[in-house]
Amino acid sequence: MQYQSTRDSGLRVSAAEAIVRGLAPQSGLFVPEAFPKADLAAWKNLSYPELAREVLALYLTDYSREFLAGATARTYGEAFGGKAGATVPVHEGLYALELWHGPTCAFKDYALQLMPRLLVEAKKTLGRTETTRILVATSGDTGKAALAGYAGLDGIEIQVFYPNAGTSEIQRLQMVTQEGENVQVYAVDGNFDDAQTGVKRVFADASVGAELEKRNIRLSSANSINWGRLVPQIVYYFHAYFRLVEQGAAAWGQPVDFCVPTGNFGDILAGYYAKRMGLPVGKLVCASNRNNVLTDFIRTGTYDARREFYKTSSPSMDILISSNLERLLYHVSGSSGKVSAWMRELAQTGTYTVDAETLAAIQESFAAGYAGEAECAEEIRARYEQDGYLCDTHTAVAFRVAEACRGEAPMVVLSTASPFKFPRDVLAALGTQAPSGDFAAMAALEKKTGACAPQSLRELDRKPVRFSEIIAPEEIRAAALR
Numbered sequence: 001m002q003y004q005s006t007r008d009s010g011l012r013v014s015a016a017e018a019i020v021r022g023l024a025p026q027s028g029l030f031v032p033e034a035f036p037k038a039d040l041a042a043w044k045n046l047s048y049p050e051l052a053r054e055v056l057a058l059y060l061t062d063y064s065r066e067f068l069a070g071a072t073a074r075t076y077g078e079a080f081g082g083k084a085g086a087t088v089p090v091h092e093g094l095y096a097l098e099l100w101h102g103p104t105c106a107f108k109d110y111a112l113q114l115m116p117r118l119l120v121e122a123k124k125t126l127g128r129t130e131t132t133r134i135l136v137a138t139s140g141d142t143g144k145a146a147l148a149g150y151a152g153l154d155g156i157e158i159q160v161f162y163p164n165a166g167t168s169e170i171q172r173l174q175m176v177t178q179e180g181e182n183v184q185v186y187a188v189d190g191n192f193d194d195a196q197t198g199v200k201r202v203f204a205d206a207s208v209g210a211e212l213e214k215r216n217i218r219l220s221s222a223n224s225i226n227w228g229r230l231v232p233q234i235v236y237y238f239h240a241y242f243r244l245v246e247q248g249a250a251a252w253g254q255p256v257d258f259c260v261p262t263g264n265f266g267d268i269l270a271g272y273y274a275k276r277m278g279l280p281v282g283k284l285v286c287a288s289n290r291n292n293v294l295t296d297f298i299r300t301g302t303y304d305a306r307r308e309f310y311k312t313s314s315p316s317m318d319i320l321i322s323s324n325l326e327r328l329l330y331h332v333s334g335s336s337g338k339v340s341a342w343m344r345e346l347a348q349t350g351t352y353t354v355d356a357e358t359l360a361a362i363q364e365s366f367a368a369g370y371a372g373e374a375e376c377a378e379e380i381r382a383r384y385e386q387d388g389y390l391c392d393t394h395t396a397v398a399f400r401v402a403e404a405c406r407g408e409a410p411m412v413v414l415s416t417a418s419p420f421k422f423p424r425d426v427l428a429a430l431g432t433q434a435p436s437g438d439f440a441a442m443a444a445l446e447k448k449t450g451a452c453a454p455q456s457l458r459e460l461d462r463k464p465v466r467f468s469e470i471i472a473p474e475e476i477r478a479a480a481l482r
């Protein structure tokens with residue numbers, strides 16, 4: 001399998017090259033040149049690590065099977081406590097695919113526990129001996145998941161940039177207490193888009209690359225713009241489908257809908273790959289919070305980022321520029337020329353409109369909706385009181401939208417974070433006065449619900465803070481050069 005660029009369909013690189021490089025020239029994204037066919041019958045009884053091995057082998061054809069078998073077994077075995085891809089019934093026809101049983105309690109662990117292994121192996125294959133410096137812009141969860149995945153690895157350094165006051169207290173502490181000699185964490189004075197734009201600028205700035213090259217350092221990315229981040233996420237769509245069939249919730253071959261709390265459009269895009277590979281997926285429902293730029297786009301074909309940015313209780317979805325949408329546009333329009341023009345327009349004017357054919361192709365697979373803050377809180381309470389199901393703020397947005405978009409098919413909501421990562425908002429939604437601190441709230445939430453907070457979150461308030469620097473978005477370049 002070779003990889004093309006969304007901005008240059010003439011380019012061809014191997015998977016290893018795409019993973020080492022992160023971004024293609026002219027800020028293009030690497031995409032597979034074809035959709036490999038799934039072997040559903042052969043896969044349906046595989047364990048999660050085995051299924052991951054099979055899916056990855058179709059895309060990462062320059063990696064050996066032995067390597068993939070070892071890496072997936074080590075990643076999705078113990079670190080997920082045997083709960084990788086857990087799919088639980090919520091109520092009639094509605095299921096939660098719980099993706100937060102990994103080490104940092106967010107779905108991003110699925111990609112970021114595996115991707116470091118893919119990167120180290122790719123460098124070996126390509127004979128690369130330089131230091132890889134990974135820059136990550138995060139709205140909260142990616143930062144910690146990336147730090148946990150890359151800490152302590154030889155030949156790799158990682159720098160994380162998060163929006164100051166844009167994350168929950170627990171998310172912040174998860175990052176600034178990260179151990180390891182090869183990690184660095186910065187608060188950026190701005191929102192997530194400021195941090196992401198700053199990091200993208202550094203990648204596009206040839207002078208930064210040249211300066212670092214003199215020191216034998218090469219930049220790479222762990223954001224979901226890297227193919228190595230996306231490909232592991234395809235696996236759990238298959239896994240969820242097989243579990244639903246096993247539980248008698250879906251008939252073999254009948255479609256299942258998925259509703260995905262969306263920010264950068266990576267998680268839901270993985271579902272699109274699964275569908276194109278042959279998984280019976282009905283609709284992929286894109287759920288947004290008040291920052292509903294994607295809802296409007298999927299309904300109308302006009303992407304308009306010229307709008308107010310809201311800070312919400314689902315911060316990982318507080319995004320106005322969803323990078324991975326570019327990959328979808330490339331797949332449905334089949335034209336790097338069109339994609340380049342749209343992205344140029346977006347950068348210059350803040351908006352673009354796709355042609356009717358492209359919009360129709362998108363609407364064939366996708367539906368969209370959004371939920372405001374009050375609806376999100378109502379949903380947390382309704383799922384808890386009616387179904388005994390405790391969910392976080394991001395998942396609640398998706399539950400709400402899923403209800404509005406439900407058809408005949410069973411609906412799987414991707415549950416992307418542990419409710420204990422956002423204990424104050426969850427408590428408040430349940431009608432309990434939340435204590436001011438996140439840790440007191442965590443204890444109060446445990447007491448109220450009888451559920452147990454993950455150990456890795458509970459011990460955070462005892463860990464020393466290692467990083468406290470706040471920088472302006474313009475200073476990201478200088479930080480990357482340190």
Ligand SMILES: *Cc1c(COP(=O)(O)O)cnc(C)c1O
Nearest residue numbers: 141263264265266267316416417
């Ligand atoms: C990152 C994240 C999302 C959004 O995922 P995308 O791939 O960026 O669309 C949703 N929920 C949580 C908890 C997240 O951390």
